[in-house]
Amino acid sequence: AQSVTQPDIHITVSEGASLELRCNYSYGATPYLFWYVQSPGQGLQLLLKYFSGDTLVQGIKGFEAEFKRSQSSFNLRKPSVHWSDAAEYFCAVGGWSTASKLTFGTGTRLQVTL
Amino acid sequence: EAGVTQFPSHSVIEKGQTVTLRCDPISGHDNLYWYRRVMGKEIKFLLHFVKESKQDESGMPNNRFLAERTGGTYSTLKVQPAELEDSGVYFCASSQDTGSQYFGPGTRLLVL
Secondary structure (H helix, E strand, C coil), rough: CCCECCCEEEEEEEECCCEEEECCCCCCCCCEEEEECCCCCCCCCEEEEECCCCCEECCHHHEEEEEEHHHHHHEEECCCCCCCCEEEEEEEECCCCCCCCCCECCEEEEEECC | CCCCEEECCCCEECCCCCEEEEECCCCCEEEEEEECCCCCEECCCEEEEEECEEEEEECCCCCCCCEEEEEHCCCEEEEECCCHHHHHEEEEEEECCCCCEEEECCCEEEEE
């Protein structure tokens, strides 16, 4: 069965600092990988996705993620965090097709200090 | 283009009552999904429609939950009778066959 681990439940960074949120997955084949963000009072917004090809993917809001097959990881990064990035971030893995269900990690809550 | 919409945004009911959640997917999206997040836990898959057919309902917790998608458009998720452990946020998502899943804002259900 597929699974996703986000080891950091809560992270605090200063505005302007760099950010890396960790995600490890377990899946028997090449996975479809996603990062979603949920801001307070909002739904889940897709930040970026990896289906195939270049292992470094760019997303919205200045985020990027790198797929590393050897480490079963898909970490999310941003070079300079803004106060508006404070939210909860979810890593997810899809199944054998692009229409398959998603399996989510438990989420990482990001706090940004000014 | 309108996104995925869900109604109601919040619902507070008593144990034993019935609640019906509604999801309107993005127009043209054949795939519709329901997920749930119980407080403090991960978001978990409930079921997947392709048009009006249930493609995968492996995540439905028990027979108190009934999902329908009449005519392949909007979907409803009924919980009858509701139990305390059904409290949480219910998300709906939709996608095209080659696309990513786009989520609605969720319905926050509280069963007292």
